Amino acid sequence: MAVAEGTPALEVIELTKTFGRRKPVTAVAGLSFAMARGEILGLLGPNGAGKTTTIQMLLSTLTPTSGRILYDGRDLARHRSAILAKVGYASAYSKLPSLLSVEENLDVFARLYDMPAGDRKARTRVLLDRFGMWDNRKRTMSALSAGQTTRVTLCKAFLPRPEIVLLDEPTASLDPDVALEVRDFVRQQCEEDGVSVLHTSHNMDEVAEICHRVVFLDRGRIAAEGRPSELAATVAWAKVRLKVDRGLDDVARIAAARELDTTQEEGGVIEVEIDEPDVAGFLAALASADVRYTEIAIRKPTLEDYFLHIARRRGEPDPAPTAP
Numbered sequence: 001m002a003v004a005e006g007t008p009a010l011e012v013i014e015l016t017k018t019f020g021r022r023k024p025v026t027a028v029a030g031l032s033f034a035m036a037r038g039e040i041l042g043l044l045g046p047n048g049a050g051k052t053t054t055i056q057m058l059l060s061t062l063t064p065t066s067g068r069i070l071y072d073g074r075d076l077a078r079h080r081s082a083i084l085a086k087v088g089y090a091s092a093y094s095k096l097p098s099l100l101s102v103e104e105n106l107d108v109f110a111r112l113y114d115m116p117a118g119d120r121k122a123r124t125r126v127l128l129d130r131f132g133m134w135d136n137r138k139r140t141m142s143a144l145s146a147g148q149t150t151r152v153t154l155c156k157a158f159l160p161r162p163e164i165v166l167l168d169e170p171t172a173s174l175d176p177d178v179a180l181e182v183r184d185f186v187r188q189q190c191e192e193d194g195v196s197v198l199h200t201s202h203n204m205d206e207v208a209e210i211c212h213r214v215v216f217l218d219r220g221r222i223a224a225e226g227r228p229s230e231l232a233a234t235v236a237w238a239k240v241r242l243k244v245d246r247g248l249d250d251v252a253r254i255a256a257a258r259e260l261d262t263t264q265e266e267g268g269v270i271e272v273e274i275d276e277p278d279v280a281g282f283l284a285a286l287a288s289a290d291v292r293y294t295e296i297a298i299r300k301p302t303l304e305d306y307f308l309h310i311a312r313r314r315g316e317p318d319p320a321p322t323a324p
């Protein structure tokens with residue numbers, strides 16, 4: 001079917017998923033967003049925001065309570081098999097059959113996608129080479145480390161030359177250098193082959209580096225969306241970091257009186273989170289209290305600050321740092 005120019009590779013319209021009847025939990029609540037061809041879109045949010053539930057609906061392994069999912073303008077509910085033949089998926093947490101070897105797993109998967117024999121072998125070789133796994137091809141999945149397993153699931157996702165790839169935390173448990181390789185590979189697939197990638201992650205640095213755009217979920221709704229740098233810039237606070245020689249208690253007192261969050265470190269270092277327009281007034285108050293500091297740094301928020309801000313607003317503990 002010809003696809004009209006400008007049709008998004010993926011469009012989600014008013015998607016909702018409610019679990020349970022007695023005590024219903026709405027994991028995804030009227031979510032709408034679109035992803036262009038060749039775009040890398042980050043799907044972010046604190047724990048329980050609805051990312052995995054969304055991915056599962058996009059894969060048709062969960063049925064939406066309401067709403068529509070369109071791939072190339074075609075409804076997933078009506079063209080499931082044809083659409084899913086063009087969708088790749090990898091999750092750091094989904095398992096492949098553990099008693100099959102790497103090579104066997106990929107072969108079974110390639111057959112499911114009806115790849116011709118010659119292509120199956122050639123493509124498997126290219127991907128295993130690319131992810132440094134060719135020498136491990138005869139090993140069973142159960143004999144692989146977590147990082148090696150992740151690499152095989154990524155090979156699986158890209159094996160049938162998908163047009164869209166859904167990646168749920170793809171670089172969790174990877175060494176930093178392998179995670180970098182994966183990012184380069186994903187970027188190359190998008191730039192050269194026009195593959196679109198939806199990417200969930202807790203790793204802010206990664207998202208800021210690789211994603212063209214991010215959609216930030218909170219309680220199943222979009223809390224914000226935009227380019228990573230734009231999103232970070234919408235947070236209106238700054239962090240003022242001072243190395244205080246005299247009057248550390250006064251700094252804490254002045255911050256508390258203004259209801260500002262502070263973090264203290266050893267060596268008289270204190271960081272104060274403050275709305276940007278109030279920075280000058282805060283520094284003036286320190287000067288009147290005769291506080292002396294030898295170093296000052298004013299830092300604009302990062303995307304990670306934004307993430308923490310949303311988590312805190314929900315009264316959740318800060319998420320555990322992601323393994324690099």
Ligand SMILES: Nc1ncnc2c1ncn2[C@@H]1O[C@H](COP(=O)(O)OP(=O)(O)OP(=O)(O)O)[C@@H](O)[C@H]1O
Pocket residue numbers: 019020025026027045046047048049050051052053054
């Ligand atoms: N099968 C289910 N039955 C009931 N509630 C569920 C089910 N699956 C998910 N939920 C709830 O839906 C909400 C969203 O969960 P989901 O796993 O989609 O979030 P997430 O953003 O992927 O979180 P995380 O980052 O922790 O993986 C949570 O409140 C979760 O407890």
